[in-house]
Structures are given as C-alpha cells and as structure tokens.
Amino acid sequence: MILDPERSALLVVDVQNDFCPGGALGVPDGDAVVGPINGLMPRFRHVVATQDWHPADHASFAAAWPGHAVHDTIEVDGIPQVLWPPHCVQGSKGAEFHAGLRIERASIILRKGASPRLDSYSALFENDRHTPTGLEGWLRSLGVSVIYLTGLATDYCVYYSALDALRLNFQVVVVTDCVRGVDFPPGNVGRRLERLRKAGCSLVASSELEGS
Ligand code: VGL
Ligand code: ZN
Numbered sequence: 001m002i003l004d005p006e007r008s009a010l011l012v013v014d015v016q017n018d019f020c021p022g023g024a025l026g027v028p029d030g031d032a033v034v035g036p037i038n039g040l041m042p043r044f045r046h047v048v049a050t051q052d053w054h055p056a057d058h059a060s061f062a063a064a065w066p067g068h069a070v071h072d073t074i075e076v077d078g079i080p081q082v083l084w085p086p087h088c089v090q091g092s093k094g095a096e097f098h099a100g101l102r103i104e105r106a107s108i109i110l111r112k113g114a115s116p117r118l119d120s121y122s123a124l125f126e127n128d129r130h131t132p133t134g135l136e137g138w139l140r141s142l143g144v145s146v147i148y149l150t151g152l153a154t155d156y157c158v159y160y161s162a163l164d165a166l167r168l169n170f171q172v173v174v175v176t177d178c179v180r181g182v183d184f185p186p187g188n189v190g191r192r193l194e195r196l197r198k199a200g201c202s203l204v205a206s207s208e209l210e211g212s
C-alpha cells in the first residue's frame with residue numbers, strides 16, 4: 001500500500017498511561033504501540049493525537065453507579081454504556097500521554113469524553129454517534145481523504161473511530177502492529193477487526209506501507 005502524505009492523516013488514539021500496562025484500564029501490551037507509532041509519525045504531514053479526558057465523576061465509571069460493577073453494560077439516557085474503572089481523569093497522571101510517545105510531532109491534540117453523561121470512544125463523534133468532535137472538519141479542510149488508525153484500544157476507541165470514518169467516506173487503514181485491544185468480552189478484538197475489514201477498512205502492517 002502506497003502512503004500519500006498529501007492526502008493522509010495519522011490518527012494516534014489514546015496512547016495514555018491509563019491504557020498502558022499498570023494503568024487504571026491497562027491494555028495488555030499497550031505500550032508496545034509507542035515505538036512503531038513514533039516510527040510512522042515523520043512520514044505524515046498531518047498527525048492527530050486523541051486523549052480520553054473524563055471528569056472525575058464520569059458516567060462511564062462503575063463507581064458512579066452503586067450496585068453496578070466494572071464491565072456491566074447499562075443504559076445512560078438511552079445509550080448503551082459499558083462501565084469501566086475510573087480512568088483518564090482530566091489533569092491526572094493517568095490521562096497523560098505515554099512518556100515515550102513523540103507527542104511533539106502531533107499537529108493537533110483532540111480531547112474527548114468530557115461530557116458528563118455521554119462517552120466518546122470515537123475521535124469523530126460522541127457515543128450518540130451524532131454529536132461531532134470537530135475532527136471531520138479539521139481533516140476535510142486540509143484535504144485529507146485517507147486516515148491511518150493507530151493506538152488504544154483496538155476494540156473500543158480505534159474501532160469506533162474507524163467505523164465513523166468509513167461512514168463519512170474516508171478511506172480507512174488500521175495499522176495492525178500499532179494497535180492493541182482490551183479484548184472484553186473475550187474475542188472482541190478479532191470480531192471487531194473482522195467487522196471493520198468487511199465494512200471496507202484495510203488492515204495493514206506498518207512494514208507494508210511504502211512511500212514518503
Ligand atoms: C477506551 C474504554 C473506555 C479506549 C476509552 O480508549 O479505547 N476504552 N474509554
Ligand atoms: Zn474512557
């Protein structure tokens with residue numbers, strides 16, 4: 001696959017301490033994405049990094065719902081919500097980018113998930129799949145038509161970002177060595193990658209990207 005830096009953007013999703021091993025919502029091997037993502041960054045003109053960025057009492061935290069536990073799914077204002085341990089609280093150490101990530105190479109940092117009762121897995125829309133984050137306009141005004149997806153977690157924020165990007169008619173590539181998943185429920189990563197592939201997403205290793 002040929003990488004055209006003029007019309008492509010690298011989207012680095014949620015490479016934050018809380019999603020790395022030892023973090024509040026540590027993704028197995030999550031920090032393994034840092035090296036390959038750093039390697040890709042200089043090959044792109046447009047690099048976007050997202051940061052999960054929740055208020056301390058966010059509705060996605062199990063602690064906000066007495067009688068419910070982590071991994072329960074409830075409905076909040078009619079929208080399904082998986083409950084998580086408190087993570088990526090605004091301004092906390094866990095919300096900071098992994099120290100090894102070359103974040104200075106990002107041209108924009110997009111924070112998401114700040115609405116108290118509405119989560120935002122995707123970098124493009126909140127979980128009502130309707131409220132925009134503004135990223136679509138940023139990408140379009142720069143002439144971006146291809147999005148390369150990297151980061152954490154494959155089966156949540158990367159997955160929903162990819163689905164929304166496909167829905168908006170971007171060409172979407174998931175860079176397989178630059179993502180890691182929560183895999184909850186077990187098997188979720190495989191199922192969701194397969195669903196993305198069927199929906200028209202390319203799954204490509206960074207070593208297979210040629211050009212620039
Ligand atoms: C994420 C669960 C909760 C993610 C964020 O970045 O994939 N997952 N919040
Ligand atoms: Zn979150």
